[in-house]
Amino acid sequence: MWSQSQQDEPWANGGEPAVVDVRGLRMRYGSKDVLTGVDFSVARGEVVCLLGPNGAGKTTTIEILEGFRMRSAGQVRVLGVDPARGGEDWRARTGVVLQSWRDHARWTSRRLLAHLGGYYTPYSTPHRARPYGADEVIAMVGLEELADQKIATLSGGQRRRLDVAIGIVGRPELLFLDEPTAGFDPHARREFHDLVHRLSDLEDTTILLTTHDLTEAEQLADRILILAGGRIVADGTADQLARQVAGEAQVRWSRGGEDFVHATPDASAFVRQLFAQYGDEVADLEVRRASLEDTYITMVQQHESGDADRAATTFKEVAR
Amino acid sequence: MNPTRHAVRLGLARGWTEFKQSLQSPQDQGFYLFWAVAVLTYLLINRNNEVEGTTLLLPSVAMPSIIGGLVAFSVVMGPAFSLASEREDGTLLRAKAVPRGLVGYVTGQVVYQSLNLLPSVAVILVPGFLLFDELMHRGVAGWLTVSWVLALGLVATLPIGMILGSLVKSTQMVATWGMLPIMVLAGISGIFYPVQQLWGWVQVVAQVFPMYWLGLGMRSAFLPPSAVALEIGGSWRTLETVGVLGAWALVGLLVTPVVLRRMARRQSGSQVEAARQAALQWVR
16 A cells, blocks of 8 residues: 555655645544544645545545644644644645635625735745736636626536635645535536646646545546545555455345445355355345445445444455 | 735725625615615604704704714624624635735725725715704814714724624524614614613613714714703713723724634634535525
């Protein structure tokens, strides 16, 4: 497995300091543990996707990294700073794409981008001129024709594009996106993916995004982190994860009206044992090679049926 | 470039933009129209009533009192609603996500809410002067008094609105914790009838809050010297007006930054999302 977190120093590949370094991150709301020990790091210029079922703690994790939420325990470094104590200078180097719903209804996109971009002017450096001009960033998200309309008149998808524009207007070194394509049509989604690639390739922007959609994670990310049961259960490129789960077979069956799924490297032995144990009670038997998608869907199902711990071990089993 | 001063400048521009946008908004225009019609109708119905113990007509006495009450009402309710709803809809979170954005946001709010006072007062005063005779008995000196009472009243009440907007759980709670108490205060603060007609302890309560003093200050600006007989102790109590309003302003300036910081610290995307879900539920 391709994991930075076991190293002692917050260095990513190439000896450069990691942009994001998280170790032993825990979060507890009342008596409920949402994060039980999250470890990962993100190197400069990487696009990393935090993938997981709804309620797995993706938003909590990203909000802790954004400095919007206090953690219960653990070490977190974002651009070399603890986000709980990140000042305004640190803030200027990050970009956050928020999911808004009716703010600034009377403003036009152009006016709002010019205003919010203005806050970054004092943080402009010869190396990184800040902010983008309003026109430039409007063109980047394809809102040219709507730039002078009241924001209240934008559709949900158009509004999300404005959210992205606001997130990048300060030319961030690190960009956070929480479920960025929720509510996008397929066309807007593809344009958004192009934009992410462009930001990462041309602007050297490090990008951390969350999604519950595996396909999107595969298309966007250099590396996928799967969050389940309060911890990272898989960490690698889409190919690495696919290779880890291939070679495993997935056995599905039902017994007494209840459905079961088991991943195993030796399906024959497992099925033989299954019949030896339960005989005629076993029904609906199905054996097939697990794809990454199968494994992920199994995990999501287990998570949604309230069994977060079992969901977390699904990947452990297949990843050996 | 000093980044904080830069953010303040952006905030000033932000407040001005919001003000212009508000003037162009049919929603806000409707709100002003509603106020103007309500107040002027009340005054027109009572236009021939003489105020007891004077030769003054009711509109002459009621107009300054209502202006004073209106200042307290709009400068408390305006920022309270703005802050509560903009915390829910993500405006505040946007400010938090840009460097020194909160400095700009708060500056913008102060500018916007202060400027809002002008149309609120103008929609009542301008037609009032056209409809009624003898409103201003003090000439230039009177207008000067109007200006300082407005300015001091603004500084005294704006923080109350901001604190209220920061503390309430949701926008709907602004009505409960803001609107209701202010309605009660308007009833006991000598806006619609002399405060002396009420029980002693109610008079004391009324004189703790800025609304009574705003009304008194306005009456001292508009009414002839003889009308002082209508007031408690037969005096305009200018020093006391400055003292009480000044004290509220001072407390406000000390407490507001603390409360605003606390509110901003708690602001996160999940909080906005939770508010969105709550609002959807509420509309259903």
